[in-house]
Amino acid sequence: MIWIINFVGSYLASFFFGLSTFVSKKIRYIAPLVGAVGFSLYRLVEPYSVNMAAFVSTLLCCVAAEMLARSLKTSSTGVTIVALIPLVPGVMLYKTMLRFGEGNTLEAIEALSNTLMYAGMMAIGVTLSTLLGRFVITPLYNSVKKRKDK
Amino acid sequence: MTNTSWENKNNELVDVAMLIASTVLKSGGETYRADECVEKILSANGAHDVQVFSTPTGICVSAYFDEVVVSRTASVSERGVDLSCLDECLAVSRLLTEGKISLGEAKKRVLNERNKKVNILYTATMACICGAFFSLIVGGGWLEFLCSLLSGFFGMILYYWLGKRNISFFITNLSATLVFGLIARLFCSALPSCDVHLSIIGCIFPLVPGLTTLNAIRDSFNGDIVSTGARAIEAVITAVAIACGVTIALMV
Numbered sequence: 001m002i003w004i005i006n007f008v009g010s011y012l013a014s015f016f017f018g019l020s021t022f023v024s025k026k027i028r029y030i031a032p033l034v035g036a037v038g039f040s041l042y043r044l045v046e047p048y049s050v051n052m053a054a055f056v057s058t059l060l061c062c063v064a065a066e067m068l069a070r071s072l073k074t075s076s077t078g079v080t081i082v083a084l085i086p087l088v089p090g091v092m093l094y095k096t097m098l099r100f101g102e103g104n105t106l107e108a109i110e111a112l113s114n115t116l117m118y119a120g121m122m123a124i125g126v127t128l129s130t131l132l133g134r135f136v137i138t139p140l141y142n143s144v145k146k147r148k149d150k
Numbered sequence: 151m152t153n154t155s156w157e158n159k160n161n162e163l164v165d166v167a168m169l170i171a172s173t174v175l176k177s178g179g180e181t182y183r184a185d186e187c188v189e190k191i192l193s194a195n196g197a198h199d200v201q202v203f204s205t206p207t208g209i210c211v212s213a214y215f216d217e218v219v220v221s222r223t224a225s226v227s228e229r230g231v232d233l234s235c236l237d238e239c240l241a242v243s244r245l246l247t248e249g250k251i252s253l254g255e256a257k258k259r260v261l262n263e264r265n266k267k268v269n270i271l272y273t274a275t276m277a278c279i280c281g282a283f284f285s286l287i288v289g290g291g292w293l294e295f296l297c298s299l300l301s302g303f304f305g306m307i308l309y310y311w312l313g314k315r316n317i318s319f320f321i322t323n324l325s326a327t328l329v330f331g332l333i334a335r336l337f338c339s340a341l342p343s344c345d346v347h348l349s350i351i352g353c354i355f356p357l358v359p360g361l362t363t364l365n366a367i368r369d370s371f372n373g374d375i376v377s378t379g380a381r382a383i384e385a386v387i388t389a390v391a392i393a394c395g396v397t398i399a400l401m402v
Contacts, residue, residue: 006287013283017356020276021178022234039287075240077179078233081361088360091288091351097393116367119360123367 006043010086011036018082026072027079034064035083042087050114051121057087058125066133070141076133080126089118159253160197160215164222166246166257167191171202171209172224173239173264178231180365181377184209187243194247206380228316231361238263270310277356278302285352293344298352301333305353323391327354331399346400354392359385 014032038061045053065079099108197213212221245251282299309326330353366381
C-alpha cells in the first residue's frame, strides 16, 4: 500500500507542480511519470544509503529527461525540473532551518552537512546525465535518424 | 544594404538575443543555457568573437560584426519558474539559429509569452494541491493532506499576490510560511490527531529552495563560480525566510 501511495502521490505532486509552473502540453503527463518512477527507485534504495538513493534516482530521471527531450523535441530542463521535484531535499532543508530556529546548533550543522551531501549527490547525477546526453544520447539519436533517412 | 540599415539589423539582432537570454534566466533556466542561446543566435547570424557573461541576476554580451562591436547589458530582477516560457524561448532560439524565423516574429513570440497574464487563483490552487500530495508522501495521512491543502491555498495566494507587487522575496516567503504555519496550527488544535509538522512540510514544499541548492552545486561543477555564489545565497536567504516564518508560527 505504501508503494502505491508513494508512486501515485509523487506522480500527482509532480503533475500539479508542473501545472503551477505552466509546463508545456507535450510533457505534462510524461514528466511526472518519470518523477514517480524516480521517487519509487529512491524509496527502494533508501534503506541501504540515502545519498546513493539520491544519486541513482536523479541519474535515472535525468537520463530519461534527456531521451524524452530528444524524442519530443523539447528542452530537457522542463522535464528535469518537474521530475526531480519529489527528490529535492526540501524536507532536509526545512529540518535544518528548524533546528537553527530552535537553537540546536549542533544538530542543525549535522542536518546541514547531510543536506549538502544529498544535494551534492543529486548534482553529480544531473551533471553526469548532461554529459551522457551530449556524448552518448545525442550521437546515438543522430545515427538512428541517419539510418531512418536512408 | 546601406551602412545604417546594416547597423540597425545588427543592433536588433543583439536586442532579440538579449531578450531571449534574459527571459530564459527569468523563467528559471540555467545560466549556461542563456549563454548558449546568445552565442548560437549571434554566431549563426554573422557575428564573431561573441562574449557572454551571465549570472542569475543579469547578463552582458559583446559581439563583433566585421569591425563594429555591439554590446548590451540586461538586469534580471524577477526570477521564477515558468516552463512554457522557457520552452518557447529555447524553441525560438533554435529557429533563429537555423534562420527559419524573422527577428520581428521571434521578438513577438517571446514578448507574448513573457507578458502573458498569470491567474493567481489557478497557480495557487495547483501549488497547494501539489503541497498536499507531498504531505502524503512524506508520511502524512488524509488529515495532514487536508490541512496542507487548506493552509497551502491561503499561503500560496498571499505568496503570488505579494510576488506580483514586486515585494522582496524574503518578505514574500516569510509571510507565506507564516500563514501556512498559523492556519496549520489552528487546524491541528481543532483536530489534535493531525501532525502539524507533516502538514507544514507539505505546504512549504513548492517554496523550499531545493532546486536552487541543486543548481548552485551543479553550477560549481561546471566552474561557474559567480552563478554558484548567487544561487547559494538565494537558497540560504529563502531557507532562512521559510524557517523564520515557520518558527514564528510555531512559537505563537
